[in-house]
Amino acid sequence: MSVNPFDIVAYQKQDHEAVCRLLVESFKAKFQSLVSLEDQEIQQLLMKIWVQNPNSTSMKQFVAKENDEVVGVLSLKWKVPSSSLPETNPISLAPLIKQFGCFNVFKFLTGMHELEYIPGPDECYIDHLAIRSSHRNQGIGRHFLTFAQQFMVESDFHVLTLHVAHQNQGAVRLYNKLGFHVERSNYNLMRHLFFKEPVWQRMTWRTTK
Template sequence: MSIIIRQAQPQDAHAVVPLIIDAIGDIANRLTGEQTAKAVEQELTVLFKREDNRHSYLNTFVAVENEHVLGILVYYNGVEAIQMDANLVKWLEEKNAPSIIIDKEAHEDEYYIDTVCVAQEARGKGIGTLLLQFAIEETQKRGYAKLSLNVETQKEDARRLYERLGFVITEPWSIIDEPFHHMVKQF
């Protein structure tokens, strides 16, 4: 396999948006203010092509082989997340979506892995690990001392993978009233 990781582009939406939905499930409904699968995908595509929110192409990296997207990484810093989430709430209000509170997912001094997802046909080939290693290297290049992520408490296999990469549980976390482990890798 000759997989490269590159910055996502707006034209990657057709491949990236379904992977974001696969990873975040019903949260996509909340983030778009939509209920039907088609409407969620359409509105998440709008968000992906914008530059002012957490699921923007600017915060997304793709693992590609022969220009076929095999996996994604949505990644940003905790300081920027505050404004990006405020922009999302404003967008939802402008489209008269149900009122939403966006839960904080990272501390301001951390770079944050929001979403990692590998296409079904490419799972088990180490692409998720490649994306995580990319985030680790990128965080160091950007001069941050901490990289964080949240993992659902019941996802023990995922937690063990993160621990093998040097992440440690630092505190309990709650996202949409669900329990998570906040995990941090320090440099």
């Protein structure tokens, strides 16, 4: 599926740096609430901690590209059968602590853990969706969401879900326009402490069949 002139393609390892840079730009406030580092340092830390496997059996990441440059990213995840081996990316903490400081590394890891969500059976979950600031309001986010809906249907999942901070009403309105509904709102103490965003909404989309 493509967004003319943007192409949505599967993430590859060579996209890692560009994706991390995009995530730091898009979720700058969240990262800055965790660590006392410059944006470039946050990107370096994220690149070393958040290693993605293009051949993962429990998630799939897609990027929107314009002239081979990453301008958007979408990550989908789901629950793998219990018989599958867990996917792990061991992290060597010593060099990270030496470079970024003990407090920054452990707070960053803890904060990232608090954002983790384990999907239920037959659930496809939008882990993150981000668009480069220079390319927002051009329809890429909408196309990513319709792409995710099509992926859910073609992969035989029963529901597409996501979490969004209550205060991010712009995103909530976009999701509503594409058929997502607020299933519930929850107060999350740890996310309140780490990210200053106390209330999070779980939104769902199902086919009308």
